[in-house]
Amino acid sequence: MRKPILIANWKMNGSLHSNQALLVRMLAKLRPFRKTIDMAICPPFPYLFQVRDLLGYTGIALGAQNASRATSGAHTGEVSATMLHEMGCRYVLLGHSERRALYHESDDDVAARFQQVLSAGLIPVMCVGETLEEREQGWTMKVVQRQLQTVIDQCGMSGLAGSIVAYEPIWAIGTGRTATPEQVADTHRAIRQFLENCETGAGQSVRIVYGGSVKAANAAALFSSPEVDGGLIGGASLQADEFSNIGAALANTVNPVTSTLT
Numbered sequence: 001m002r003k004p005i006l007i008a009n010w011k012m013n014g015s016l017h018s019n020q021a022l023l024v025r026m027l028a029k030l031r032p033f034r035k036t037i038d039m040a041i042c043p044p045f046p047y048l049f050q051v052r053d054l055l056g057y058t059g060i061a062l063g064a065q066n067a068s069r070a071t072s073g074a075h076t077g078e079v080s081a082t083m084l085h086e087m088g089c090r091y092v093l094l095g096h097s098e099r100r101a102l103y104h105e106s107d108d109d110v111a112a113r114f115q116q117v118l119s120a121g122l123i124p125v126m127c128v129g130e131t132l133e134e135r136e137q138g139w140t141m142k143v144v145q146r147q148l149q150t151v152i153d154q155c156g157m158s159g160l161a162g163s164i165v166a167y168e169p170i171w172a173i174g175t176g177r178t179a180t181p182e183q184v185a186d187t188h189r190a191i192r193q194f195l196e197n198c199e200t201g202a203g204q205s206v207r208i209v210y211g212g213s214v215k216a217a218n219a220a221a222l223f224s225s226p227e228v229d230g231g232l233i234g235g236a237s238l239q240a241d242e243f244s245n246i247g248a249a250l251a252n253t254v255n256p257v258t259s260t261l262t
């Protein structure tokens, strides 16, 4: 049984003041779901320390938005996976489409970062997904498989099997446009089949989460398929009520009696 997980990607947003206000309200509202689902907050690097302290013993994990492909040394502006581990991170987002598109991270680059994250004892959240043009050409799985295969080639299937895969169609990220629940379920099923073909059992054990304009209003529908093990939430994770209602919708897939929308 895969435990669902909800991950907040704050991207490059926040301030000491606003983070505090957001988290105080959010943590209170997420409290009822802490045992039912896993949760993680990925703030920008400078706020890791602050968020770690605010999360305290809530059981909600800390995550980072990227990690360097280098271990240490002359890499100005980079942050190593070991440093993130020392800061208390449990998860690291890798291969986010904004990193790939705006900062030219290639599949090889992402795989090298993935290896560093694994070596530091952290859990990679491997983002994969296609452009709108690729979807319209019918190339979704070709693209997603290429992204996953590069990691398998560099880190082995055992590396990928220990990660979380985030299916994030690029055309749905920050656009307000979501994939339909059927598109999400079909793609997750195809990713599972690919993983299963690579290693027996991996298709059932790896958590595959969906990201792309998830909101409280569409969360229940997007999470309704058993293929979907949670969400990676960008914009809506900056609003306490939205994010906690998304958490309620996810918890509701496990425990409909105690998880109610607030």
Ligand code: PEP
Pocket (backbone or CB within 6 Å): 009, 011, 168, 172, 173, 174, 175, 176, 211, 212, 213, 214, 232, 233, 234, 235, 236
């Ligand atoms: C993301 O940044 O991973 C994301 C899914 O963003 P949004 O929810 O804003 O589309």
